[in-house]
Amino acid sequence: MREALFIKKNKERWERISQQPSPDTDEMASEFTQLVEDLGYAKSYYPYSKVTRFLNAEASKRYLSIYKNRREETNRFVTFFKYDLPLTIARHQLVLLICFLLFMIFLFVGFFSAKADESFVRNMLGDFYVNTTEQNIESGNPFGIYQTGNSFLMWIGIMINNVSVAFRYFGEGIFLGVLSVKDMVEEGIRLGAFEYMFFSKGYGGLSILTVMLHGTLELSAIIIAAATGVIIGKSWLFPGTLKRITALKNGAKDGIKIIIGLVPVFMIAAFVEGFVTRYYRMPAALSISILILSLVFIVGYFVIYPVRLQKSLTRAAKIK
Structure with missing residues (x-):
């Protein structure tokens, strides 16, 4: 047939x-x-x-x-994180991969743009942030900005901000995902300019260890959140065998599931930034251990586990 x-x-x-x-x-x-x-x-x-x-x-x-x-x-909570969320992610892993690659490409764009133009860092990060960081570097405390304020209030503030950003990326998906990608790309460029600022002062290695203590979880979640906007746009543009409005609804449902699943990730990332990153002068082995654990979780839960779960369910479906 x-x-x-x-x-x-x-x-x-x-x-x-x-x-x-x-x-x-x-x-x-x-x-x-x-x-x-x-x-x-x-x-x-x-x-x-x-x-x-x-x-x-x-x-x-x-x-x-x-x-x-x-x-x-x-337990619905367990079912959601054990089955619903991973299967939703498995359906959209190509979108997640594309968003990750775009983010990395523009991170390097930001890095080399800052290298080519000294004013680029200030344009991306603002004079106050750059001036404060330069003062901290001169005083021998390059990442002192993470030591300001109350740890608990810092944790709550960062968490609320990042969750609101994630929901904004999701909402921007209604514009075919273009705004979601635009904001994610700008975030990548800012990070690249940020990293160059420290690499140019000889703190490149320490910068990666410090920022990625919380950044491994936070930046991964930001990329995935941007992907939810792309999922909505893709569902509308390429409905497949479904009616366009039905495909859009399904894309929105998948997107909101992923956003909800990211909330605990943002909570943990903000906690690390508020309570742990301020001690960035901890032994390198400890910093690397935290970074590796975060990376293993992200790759394991958002990449490997969804694929394996989908394959196991497909095999079970054939047997059934």
Whole structure:
């Protein structure tokens, strides 16, 4: 059967299952079985098609719904972070990868722009911040700016600011994700200019160890938050087999799930910045350990685990 005919024949049923899944467990199981049969057919004849990816995602959703409707009580909080959020991330890992690459590219753009133009750092970071940092460097305390203020108030303030920024990136997705990408790119450029300021003074290595104590979590979460805006824009521009408005709603739902999942990450990152980064002169081994633990968490939970979970559910769906 040609792919177009296969889609035409089943599209109405797929849309009904996607938009109005049955609350009845038996009917849900029947829907799941039908999706698995369609998925098996699509993988055999159209292995690289969008319809195959769509059916794979829908089958995973139905499997998870059946799992959550078992007789045993399931903690919703645990289920969200163990299944819902990782599967949502798995559906959009290409978007996350693209956002990460863009951020890194413009970080280097900011770094080398600052190297080429001495005024660039001040334009990006502001005179007050640069003057304060230069005074701290002269006094032998280059990262003294992290030691100002009350740790607790600093933690709360940074956390609220970063969460609000994440929700702004998400909201900007309604403009096809363009503003979300723009703001993320500007953040990358600012970080690049920031790093050059310290590299030019001979504090490059210490700068990375200090900033990435909290930055590994914070910057990763910022990139992922920007990706939620892109997800919304992508859902509208490329709805696939769904109606455009339905695809937009699904993209918004996925985006808000990811944003909610990032809140604990922002909380921990702000805590580290408020309570730990101020002791940046701690032994290098301790700084590196914190950095590596943060990196392992980000890569493990937001990259490796979602892919493995999706693959395991797909295998389970085939067996079922």
